[in-house]
Amino acid sequence: QVQLVESGGGSVQAGGSLRLSCAGSGISYYTFWMGWFRQAPGKEREGVASNNAGSSSSYYASSVKGRFTISRDNAKNTLYLQMDSLKPEDTAMYYCAAKTDSPYASSPLSQQTYNSWGQGTQVTVSS
Numbered sequence: 001q002v003q004l005v006e007s008g009g010g011s012v013q014a015g016g017s018l019r020l021s022c023a024g025s026g027i028s029y030y031t032f033w034m035g036w037f038r039q040a041p042g043k044e045r046e047g048v049a050s051n052n053a054g055s056s057s058s059y060y061a062s063s064v065k066g067r068f069t070i071s072r073d074n075a076k077n078t079l080y081l082q083m084d085s086l087k088p089e090d091t092a093m094y095y096c097a098a099k100t101d102s103p104y105a106s107s108p109l110s111q112q113t114y115n116s117w118g119q120g121t122q123v124t125v126s127s
Contacts, residue, residue, distance in 0.1 A: 002026050002116050004096045009121030012086055016125070020081040022096030022118060028074035033099040036070060036081045037111060038092035038123075047109030048094070049081060059108045064090075086125045093120040 004027075008020040020036070027034070035050035049070040051058040058070060069082040079096060097114035099105060105113050 002030055002098055002100060004098060004116060004118035006094065006096050006118045006121040009094060009123045011124040011126065014087055014125055014127050016086050017082070017084045018086065018123060020083065020094055020096075020121060020123075022079040022081075024077060024096075024098070024118075027072075027077040027079065027098070030100050031098045032101075032103040033105050033108060033113065034070075034072065034079045035097045035099075035108065035114060036079075037095045037097060038090075039095070040092040043092075045095070045111055047111065050105075050108040052105070052108075053103070057108070061109065083123070086123075088125050088127045090123060091125050092123060094123055095120045 002024045004024040006022050033052050036048040037045050039045040049060050051070050067085045071080045096118040098116040099114050
């Protein structure tokens with residue numbers, strides 16, 4: 001189990017950018033997969049982006065591909081989500097997640113894959 005804390009959320013105009021951070025002691029040593037998820041009011045939680053420990057594999061939801069980029073800085077024990085060309089439909093609570101129990105993930109964008117979660121950070125995009 002790792003303690004995850006998200007930051008970087010806020011309110012922006014459509015077309016703007018935000019960079020989310022997920023910090024946690026031990027991320028570089030104890031996590032096999034990391035991911036970003038989001039949930040809007042009345043909607044299901046959906047996987048946005050994920051990558052493995054060595055960043056040799058990454059996955060993106062079709063709705064964000066080409067606009068969002070997931071990355072890690074192991075020296076800082078931090079996961080990032082760079083969000084560009086933001087749209088109003090990107091408005092949601094964004095959550096950081098980690099898989100620490102095994103290196104195998106059959107569905108990297110499924111919330112059932114992950115066993116540790118942060119508390120979320122709000123992103124609001126206005127038109």
